[in-house]
Amino acid sequence: MATPVAVHTTTAGLRGLTWDHPRVYAPLEELARLDASVPAGCETVARPLSWERKPAAAFAAAPVRRYAGDYDLLVVAHPGLGTAVASGCLLPMETLFDAAELDHWRRTSVGASYESYRLGGHTWALPLDVSTQVAAARPDLVDEDRLPRTWKEAAALARTIPTVLCLGGPHAFLTLCSMSLAQGKEPMREEEDGTVVCRETGLAALDMMATLRARTAPPLRTCDPNSVLRAMAQDAGPAYCPLVYGYATYTRAGAYPLAFSRPPGWCADGPAGSVLGGAGLAVSARRVRDTETRAAVRDHVRRLLSDPVQRDLFPMTGGQPAARTAWTGRRTDPHWRGFCHDTLTTVEGAWLRPRMPGYLTFQERASLLLREGLAERIPHRTLLDSLDSWYREGNWH
Structure with missing residues (x-):
């Protein structure tokens, strides 16, 4: 043998x-x-x-x-x-x-x-x-032709149907970044001399975040994307989320399959900010x-x-x-x-985050600062001042 x-x-x-x-x-x-x-x-x-x-x-x-x-x-x-x-x-x-x-x-x-x-x-x-941030909707509750093209339309839709904004974990900060990108301003640019986001775009973004947070059910205000999508796919769940990391499995999972699409932009023919995951x-x-x-x-x-x-x-x-x-x-x-x-178009245009040492710590801490600041109704200029100050200190490395 x-x-x-x-x-x-x-x-x-x-x-x-x-x-x-x-x-x-x-x-x-x-x-x-x-x-x-x-x-x-x-x-x-x-x-x-x-x-x-x-x-x-x-x-x-x-x-x-x-x-x-x-x-x-x-x-x-x-x-x-x-x-x-x-x-x-x-x-x-x-x-x-x-x-x-x-x-x-x-x-x-x-x-x-x-x-x-x-x-x-x-x-x-x-x-x-x-994965990247996209919009999620319940097709049984939101017709495709009603999906918002702009953040102003998203705020208007939130007055008529249950809407959720994803703010848990690092996502309050990532939402701020995406809204800044939709206004044509890249976050954390070196030439901004320690400014996390441009002041004008940051204020507009925080104003919109506060508006949509107020329309979000309290139990969902600290949820991560998976928890947000799971809630949407259940009976009596929210009908729309304008910005959340897309999980394709939710097109088939849960009592109510979800549909995903391009997130809102600041104007109908402008960019739709999204952060790559x-x-x-x-x-x-x-x-x-x-x-x-x-x-x-x-x-x-x-x-x-x-x-x-x-x-x-x-x-x-x-x-x-x-x-x-x-x-x-x-x-x-x-x-x-x-x-x-x-x-696919949103994935291909998604923003690549900084990757310097300590960035994940900064991202988590920045998100906590924003989430707590929105909850406590801290003036948005003060929130951005605190964010910039901590970023410049660099003690998160």
């Missing part, structure tokens, strides 16, 4: 860490369970990969460097990249993949999802998932050192980013892939009831 050829001698599996939300973990865990062949051109699969979950808030509270010693692959958010890179805990993707392969992923990803993980001339993660796949520099482990990691990364997995497995398991084929293909959009067609 011929002696079987041993592919690898190491049998210890790889460990991955992901967010505790089905949009991110469900495709990863499903793929880990599949006994599928490796795509052509990949090296032989060396070791199995198992995923563990932590709440997204835990990633913000504890930087990626806290986990990089325990996991080979990590799901990361691009705004936290500056802190992670400064700590030296991530492996540049250029050490694992050649320029042609990286360029392929850059060209075939949607919007700025690939660029969001580039910093200092290196690629530190690869786009796995993408999503998740990237990073590799631990502390664990992935030897040749064999690197080969195994390459196999899994290629498989996760392969066209069939992104286009088919991700949507079918509740994921929201970063590959353009998943957003423009004929199968995905019908499954999501038009989500891709209705939001």
